[in-house]
Amino acid sequence: MLLLICGLWFSGLLTLIPLASLAAVLLYTGYKLATPRLFIEQFRQGAAQYVPFLATIGGIIAFGMLAGIGIGLATQMAFSLWRSHRHSLQLARYDDHYVLRIQQNLTFMHNPHLLALLAKIPEKSVVIVEHDSVGYLDPDVQAVLDDFAENAPQRGIQLNQWPLASR
Structure with missing residues (x-):
């Protein structure tokens, strides 16, 4: 707050500082902060x-402070x-057995990876699902699993320990 008040109060005085001097002070301060x-x-x-560190620095240099921090945050x-x-x-x-391990709670963002794994399972296979550590399956993920379970008998795929819809 004090910096803002001083900046507004002494704005005329700040314009009298040579830009080369101001640049030198900023470079020195930047070097001390980013050794x-x-x-x-x-x-x-x-x-x-x-x-993300380099993305933040590059974004700050190229686009300014706010955009650089946003770029770094998005990268992280x-x-x-x-x-x-x-x-x-x-x-x-x-x-001929396939074990699908679900090692954490799944959200809709896992659907593409889940669909790719399920597509790798050939016909006439046995699929065992390990999902003991999962406390929550997103409804979209459950829909993908239900769809696979519905089509599995037509492909000759036997399912064991399939996640229940109540999870």
Whole structure:
């Protein structure tokens, strides 16, 4: 608040400061805030950490503070979604048996991955579903599973431990 008041009160005085001096002060302050050690630490923590960091910095430089922070936030959210979806569903094959492991609560965003896994199951197979750790299945996910269960007998697929609609 004090900074805003001073900025408005002394706005005429601020225009008298040479831009080169102001740029030097901003560069010095930026260097103190974003030391090379900070960049090295981000790179050591892996791509999930340094990609959003670099996206934020690049966005700030290219588009301004607010847009840069938005770009960094969107990048971090994309990485979080990717990590969340990476191991949520797994399909393992044991001869003519397929085990579909559902390892976390599923939402509608898991549907494309679930549909792709279910499409890999050939005719005349046995499908076992491990879903003990799942507390919630989104109605859209349940609809995909119900549709597969409805069409399974026509394809000669036997289903074991199929998730119930009441979950």
